[in-house]
Amino acid sequence: MFLSSLTSALLAAGAASAEVDRTRLKNLLVQDCGSCHGLTFNGGLGRPLTREALENFPVETVRDIILNGLPGTPMPPWRPLLSVPEAAAIADMLKSGEIR
Amino acid sequence: MISRRGLMAAAPLAAAPALLAAQTAAPPVRGTGDLGVIIERATGSVLIVETTGRSILKRVEGLGDLSHASISFSRDERFAYVFGRDGGLTRLDILEGRIDRRIIQGGNAIGGAISDDGRLVAVSNYEPGGVRVFDATTLELVADVPALSPAAPKSKTVGIVDVPGRAFVYTLYDAGEIWKLEMPEGAAPRLTKLTGVGKLPYDANVTSDGRHYFAGLFGEDGVVHVDLWQEPLRAERVLAGYGRGQEPLPVYKMPHFEGWGATQDKLFLPAVGRDELLVIDLATLKEIGRVKTHGQPVFAVARPDGRHLWVNFAHPKNNVVEVVDSQTLAVVKTLEPGPAVLHLEFTPRGHEAWVSVRDSDAVIVYDTRTFTEKARLPARKPSGIFFTARAHMIGK
Numbered sequence: 001m002f003l004s005s006l007t008s009a010l011l012a013a014g015a016a017s018a019e020v021d022r023t024r025l026k027n028l029l030v031q032d033c034g035s036c037h038g039l040t041f042n043g044g045l046g047r048p049l050t051r052e053a054l055e056n057f058p059v060e061t062v063r064d065i066i067l068n069g070l071p072g073t074p075m076p077p078w079r080p081l082l083s084v085p086e087a088a089a090i091a092d093m094l095k096s097g098e099i100r
Numbered sequence: 101m102i103s104r105r106g107l108m109a110a111a112p113l114a115a116a117p118a119l120l121a122a123q124t125a126a127p128p129v130r131g132t133g134d135l136g137v138i139i140e141r142a143t144g145s146v147l148i149v150e151t152t153g154r155s156i157l158k159r160v161e162g163l164g165d166l167s168h169a170s171i172s173f174s175r176d177e178r179f180a181y182v183f184g185r186d187g188g189l190t191r192l193d194i195l196e197g198r199i200d201r202r203i204i205q206g207g208n209a210i211g212g213a214i215s216d217d218g219r220l221v222a223v224s225n226y227e228p229g230g231v232r233v234f235d236a237t238t239l240e241l242v243a244d245v246p247a248l249s250p251a252a253p254k255s256k257t258v259g260i261v262d263v264p265g266r267a268f269v270y271t272l273y274d275a276g277e278i279w280k281l282e283m284p285e286g287a288a289p290r291l292t293k294l295t296g297v298g299k300l301p302y303d304a305n306v307t308s309d310g311r312h313y314f315a316g317l318f319g320e321d322g323v324v325h326v327d328l329w330q331e332p333l334r335a336e337r338v339l340a341g342y343g344r345g346q347e348p349l350p351v352y353k354m355p356h357f358e359g360w361g362a363t364q365d366k367l368f369l370p371a372v373g374r375d376e377l378l379v380i381d382l383a384t385l386k387e388i389g390r391v392k393t394h395g396q397p398v399f400a401v402a403r404p405d406g407r408h409l410w411v412n413f414a415h416p417k418n419n420v421v422e423v424v425d426s427q428t429l430a431v432v433k434t435l436e437p438g439p440a441v442l443h444l445e446f447t448p449r450g451h452e453a454w455v456s457v458r459d460s461d462a463v464i465v466y467d468t469r470t471f472t473e474k475a476r477l478p479a480r481k482p483s484g485i486f487f488t489a490r491a492h493m494i495g496k
Contacts, residue, residue: 031440031458032415035353038185039142039167043208044226045354069350074302074318076350081416
């Protein structure tokens with residue numbers, strides 16, 4: 001359904017990059033995720049994503065929420081834009097507190 | 101910066117030459133009608149700019165988390181009230197280029213408004229929810245209005261606007277309600293609640309006459325309308341089922357009603373999860389058209405004359421701005437300012453549009469007739485742009 005509206009270039013970029021560009025992902029995480037979750041991840045329309053707030057969520061769960069979204073809430077599925085390794089890298093950045 | 105009056109008071113009268121020197125060094129007298137404030141969202145700073153020479157006057161730092169921020173202006177266009185994500189409320193003196201006062205009024209805020217008489221500033225909060233009203237001069241708390249409702253234990257509040265009569269209207273996101281808060285002078289605040297208006301109203305705005313309040317729904321296909329000129333107030337559903345049952349696209353950036361396109365007779369609203377603008381006839385409140393757009397619209401801002409609308413888009417299509425003709429509903433120009441166009445603001449009569457391009461660390465100034473770039477100002481991760489003309493607009 002929604003896949004159709006995305007450019008194939010984007011899909012290719014997402015799927016083909018085995019290597020994860022952490023700098024780009026960090027910018028995405030802080031700037032774009034931060035739009036809803038706050039640049040400091042203390043929450044906004046979306047819930048807080050600080051290390052403490054995610055304490056009870058395994059890194060795989062965080063990764064899967066990023067990929068699949070949370071239906072019924074504004075949290076969108078990022079699968080059309082991010083590869084599985086990329087989502088895992090973002091989950092790791094959050095869980096490790098690499099980004100505040 | 102030291103004010104001239106401060107220097108006069110400090111200088112002994114006998115020291116005439118010193119006084120003279122101090123006076124020449126004092127900044128020239130200027131107005132504020134061509135000033136504005138640009139949010140630098142990642143660094144908690146703002147730029148004070150002037151739109152006549154298109155230059156940056158000063159950067160002011162120390163405003164906290166501005167990942168989401170908005171601004172209202174005092175009636176005299178000297179003070180900007182900056183509503184920050186972290187609950188910070190900052191009264192910024194844009195003439196002197198410094199923070200006049202700053203408080204942390206809540207845990208997490210989304211926006212604010214100033215009353216028609218300029219005496220009250222209201223802030224809508226995500227955490228702890230509800231609305232707090234402050235004295236516009238001292239920032240002392242005047243009223244604390246929690247968003248208590250049987251429908252939700254506490255609600256984030258969104259879409260706060262001022263309306264005539266020392267009043268504010270806002271929306272309870274979790275509870276699905278719209279409240280009007282009147283703050284009569286010397287009397288107790290009065291609250292009117294419209295309940296069960298719809299599922300997850302995520303943002304709202306009012307037309308420039310203070311009459312039509314619209315809230316967008318995230319949880320269902322539709323828009324809620326309140327005619328604030330009618331007593332008793334009533335919330336009615338308009339544009340129900342505008343998605344026609346089609347599955348919405350994932351939304352990577354929530355659309356904003358703050359910059360909806362209101363022309364004399366029409367309203368242009370971003371459709372949630374769709375690559376289009378909905379066009380509403382303000383007389384009948386019926387949909388009269390749609391504009392197919394490059395991506396999911398975030399802001400659709402009407403040029404002050406209403407002839408054109410400039411539209412920006414959600415991630416990942418946020419490098420483009422489209423210009424829509426309000427009469428023909430055609431896209432007449434496509435601009436590519438650069439990566440992550442977050443916001444735009446017109447000069448008061450619309451001869452220029454200032455566009456913030458976050459990932460280029462720049463604000464680009466366009467001529468709105470020729471669409472050529474007139475200037476490019478360096479800014480750190482710029483987002484919201486707010487010009488002082490807002491001081492005299494209802495609902496800003």
